[in-house]
Amino acid sequence: MLRSISSEVCGMQVCGRQLNAGEIDHEVIWLSVSVLSLTAAVLWLALGLPWPACVFHTLTGLPCLTCGMTRCGIEFFHGHFFAALKWNPLVFALLWGVVAFDLYALVTLAMRGPRLRIVFRQAERKYARGVIVAVLALNWFYLLSHWRDF
Numbered sequence: 153m154l155r156s157i158s159s160e161v162c163g164m165q166v167c168g169r170q171l172n173a174g175e176i177d178h179e180v181i182w183l184s185v186s187v188l189s190l191t192a193a194v195l196w197l198a199l200g201l202p203w204p205a206c207v208f209h210t211l212t213g214l215p216c217l218t219c220g221m222t223r224c225g226i227e228f229f230h231g232h233f234f235a236a237l238k239w240n241p242l243v244f245a246l247l248w249g250v251v252a253f254d255l256y257a258l259v260t261l262a263m264r265g266p267r268l269r270i271v272f273r274q275a276e277r278k279y280a281r282g283v284i285v286a287v288l289a290l291n292w293f294y295l296l297s298h299w300r301d302f
Contacts, residue, residue: 164270164271164272164273164276165270165271166268166269166270166271167268167269167270167271168265168266168267168268168269169266169267169269170266170267171267177267178267179256179257179260179261179267180257180261182253182257183253183254183257183258183261186250186253186254187254190229193225197226203222204222206219214296214299215292215295215296215299216295217288217291217292217295218240218243219240219295219299220239220240220243220295221239221240221243223239223240224236224237224239224240224243224244224247225243225247227239228244228247238298240291240295241291241294242287242288242291256268
């Protein structure tokens with residue numbers, strides 16, 4: 153049974169409910185993935201392993217869609233937020249989203265609270281895909297227009 157936490161916004165609804173037996177616990181999964189990914193990245197850099205090479209950049213000389221992602225993450229986790237934003241605005245926004253989700257997941261798991269779920273209608277899913285493609289294109293346009301600045 154779904155319990156609405158907020159009213160409908162553009163047809164999209166945010167619901168809060170307890171997990172049913174056997175249901176996937178997204179909060180545990182994605183909190184674990186983000187913590188393990190951060191740990192792996194810290195170990196990778198601490199061991200001085202080589203930075204990943206970008207095949208697209210090597211072949212074209214232009215930045216790829218995720219160009220500056222590693223440097224953005226390093227600046228972000230050192231607290232240099234303006235520098236992180238400058239390296240890759242989309243990754244910067246995603247990192248804040250991960251921080252917000254991790255805090256939500258940690259509190260929800262600790263308090264055994266209801267889990268938030270976003271329910272989309274079919275037409276909204278199509279619209280959301282278009283928004284995602286537009287955001288990716290805008291970010292790449294930004295990277296292409298600023299890549300010589302770095």
